[in-house]
Amino acid sequence: MTWIRNPQVSAMLLLGAAVLGLVVANTPLGPGLDELKHWHLPFPVAGLDLSMAHWVTDGLLVVFFFVAAIELRYELTQGELASVRRAIVPSVAAVGGVAAPAIIFLAIVPSELDRGWPIPIATDIAFALGVLALVGRRLPSRVRALLLALAIIDDLIGILVIAVFFTTELAWLPLGGAVLAVVAFALLGRAYRARRGSWPLRIAMVAIAVLTWWLVASSGIHATIAGVALGAVLAPAPAESARVKLEPAVNGIVLPLFAFVAASVTIPQIPIAQLSPVFWAILVALPLGKLIGISIAGFGAQLATRVPKQERLTPAELLAVALLGGIGFTVSLLMNELAFRSAEEFLVEGTLGVLAGSLVAVVLGAACTALLARRYPAADDAAIAQYELDESTRRTDGR
Template sequence: MHQVDWIFSETQQRRIRRKTALERITGNGTVSAAVMVCAALLAIIVANTDAYEVLHEFLETPISLALGQVSAGMTVELFVNDFLMAIFFLLVGIELKYEMTVGELRQPKRALLPMVAAVGGVVAPAVIYACLNRGGAIHGWAIPMATDIAFALGVLSLLGNRIPAGVRVFFSTLAIADDLIAIAAIALFYGDSPNPFWLAAAGLTTAALVLLNRTHHVRLAPYMLLGLVLWFCLFQSGVHATLAGVILAFCVPAGSGVKVENLTTWLGQEAVPQLDERFDEEAHILGQHEFTHATAAVERVLHRVSPPLIRLERYISTPVNFFILPIFAFVNAQVRLVGVDLLALALDPVAIGVYLGMLLGKPVGIFGITLLMVKAGVSELPQGVRLGHIAGVGVLGGIGFTMSILISGLAFWSEPPELLAAKAAILAATLTAALVGLAMMSRVSKKSSAA
C-alpha cells in the first residue's frame, strides 16, 4: 500500500487504510472463531431464559421461496440451515477446489498421510458411537466424525509460530479430507427419498454450470443465478440442499480470463503508453473522454486477471465467517437445560457416544493411522513435525462444532430429547478438545524448542 500512496488523495488513503485494517481483522481465523463461540454462548444463555419461547416461535415462523409458479415453504430455522449454510458449503467447496488445484491435495504423496489419517479420524468416532448406541439412536453415527475447519484452525492459530508450518499443512489437509467425507455422508445418508423430477432438474442445472465453465465464462453473475436454481432444485428433490454450494464451487472457473504470460507485455507496450498519450494534465478528468475510455479498457482486462473462484472467495469469506456461521451457531446452539435432569442427560447413550466419539475416537483414529503408516514406512511426517504434534492434532480434530451440529439436526430433527443430548455433547466435546488440544500442542512445542 505504501508504495502507491502517492497515487491517491489523502481522503482515499485514509479509506484504504481503514479497509486494510478491517481486512486484517476479518481475515484472522482466531477472531472469526471467537465470534462464532460468542454467538454459541449467547444462544445457550438465551435458551435458558424467558426469551427462549419468543425466539423459538420466531425460528418456527414460516417463509416462502418461489421460482416462477413453484414455491418452497420453510421456517426461519430451515432457511438458516439449508440456504445460508449452502453459502458456507460454497466456501468449503472453494477451499477444496483450491487444495485440489494448487494445494496439498494436488500432490498425492504429500497428501496421502493426512488424507488416510482423516479416514481413521472418521471411522473411529463413528464406530465408538455405533457401539454405544447399537439398538438405539444408531442413525446419529456421523455426528462425531466431522471436524470444523474454521473453528479448529482458529484455535490452532492461537499458538502462533510456536508450532512448525508442517503441522498447519497436515491439519488443514486432514480437515479438508474430513469435510469431503462429511459432505458425502450428508448426501448419501441424511437426505429424504429423492424426487426423480427435481433430481433431473438439478442434473440439468449442473450440466449448464459445467458448460459455462467449459466455454470460459468468467463473469460470476451467471454462475450465481444457476447456483440459486440448483439450490432450489436440490431442496425440492429431497437431497440436502447445502450440497448445491459444493457443486457450484467446483463449477466456477479456477483459471484466469486472460493469458497471464502476455499481460505485462501488453501493459508495457500498449496499455500504459496509450494512457500516457491520452492524458492531459490541464484538463478535468470528466472531459478526458479518450483517456477514461482507455482506462476502462485496462480495467476490463485487469478485472479478468483474478480467477473467478478467487473473486468469489473474496466476496463471501467475510459474510460467511462473521455473519452466516455466527447466525448458524446462535440458531442451533439452543441447548435448554431448564427442567432437564442433567445426570440423565450426561448418561444418555447419544451424549456419551458423541462426546467419546469426538474426544476419544478422533485422536485414536488420526494418531493410530498416522503411527501405523510412519512405522510401516509408507509415509513420513512433514519436516519438523513430531508424533506429539500429531497427537495434539488428533485431539483438536475433535472440534466438530459446525458440521456436527448440522448433522445432529438432520439425524434427530424429529426427536428433541436425542437432539438435545447430541448438541450438549457437541458443545462439551468441542470445548474440551480445544482446551486439551491447545495444552498438548503448547507442551510439545516447548519440548521441541528445548531440544
C-alpha cells in the first residue's frame, strides 16, 4: 500500500471523489443520494442519533484528525517547527493566511452570515502538497518545508476554531469523562513499548479511543476534537505505529468518502449573478485572501527575523506557497458544514464556493509552481527517493 501514501495519489483521490460526488448529485441519482445522506438508523447508537452524512463528518473524520494530530506533534517536537527560529516565519505566515481570508469574507457578506468566516481560513495539507509534488519537484526543499509547516499551523488554528466557535452548550459530565479517558489513553500508550504492543493492550486502546469519541460527541464539543486530543497525547512509539497503519485508510477511504459526501450538492438552477454573498465571499477569500495574507506576512517575517539570505524564500517562491495555501478543500468543507448545518441554501452555496475557490487556487498555484520550477535544474528522482526513505527511517527510529 506504499503507493497510496504518495501525496500526488492522495490529491487525485480527493479531487476525483469530490468531482464524482458533485456529478452524481446532479444526475437522476441525486435525490436518492441526498435521502441516503440524511437517513438515520432506526435506533440511536449509544444515545447518538446521527444521519449517515454526520457519521462520516463526526465519526470517520475523527481518524483523519487523529493522524493529523500525530503529524502536528511530530513537527512541533522533532520536525520543521521544533525550534522557535524555524517556527516563527511559518507561524506568522499562517496567521496572516488566516486573518486576510476572514477579513475579506466578513467584508463581503452581511452580518447575519458572518458565522461562515472560518470557511476560507483553512489550507488542505494533502491537496497542497500533492500539487507541489506533481509540478514542483525541482523546487528547493525550503519551499516544501514552509508549505508543510504553514499548513500544519493552519490546521492547529482550525482545530482551535472548531473547538471554540462550533461548540454547542457544554455537558460537563461527559466532558470530564472524556478528559479522564484521554489520560487513560496516554497511560496505555506509555505502556505500549514495554509490552511490545501486545494485542490486549491494543484492544484496550481502541476501546478507550471509541469511548473518548462518544464522550466528546455527547459533551457538545465537535467529535473531531477527540481525534486531536488522542493523537496529541499518544506516546511516540505507538503514535508512529498508528500513523503508519492508518495513513493508507485515511488517504484511500476516509478523506475521499468525506469529499464525496461534502461535495454531493445540487447546483442551484439560478443565474450566477443571483448566487448568495456566501458563494462569492468564499470564492474570493480563499485564493485572494491566502495570497495576500501569506505572502505579505511571510515576507515581513523573513525580514523582521533576519533569515539568512541563502535560507530565505524568494518573492516568487513565497508567491507559489501562498497560492497553494489557498487550496482549502477538506477542512474548508468541514467548516462550511459546521457553519451552515442548519441552513441548507447557504450550505450548498458554501460548498460550491469552497470547490470553486480551491479550484482557482489549484490552477493558479500549479501554474505558478510549474513556471518557477523551470528555473531550477531537473530533479534527481533517485536522490529524492533516498531522502524520503531516510526521512521515514529517521522518524521511525526517533519515535
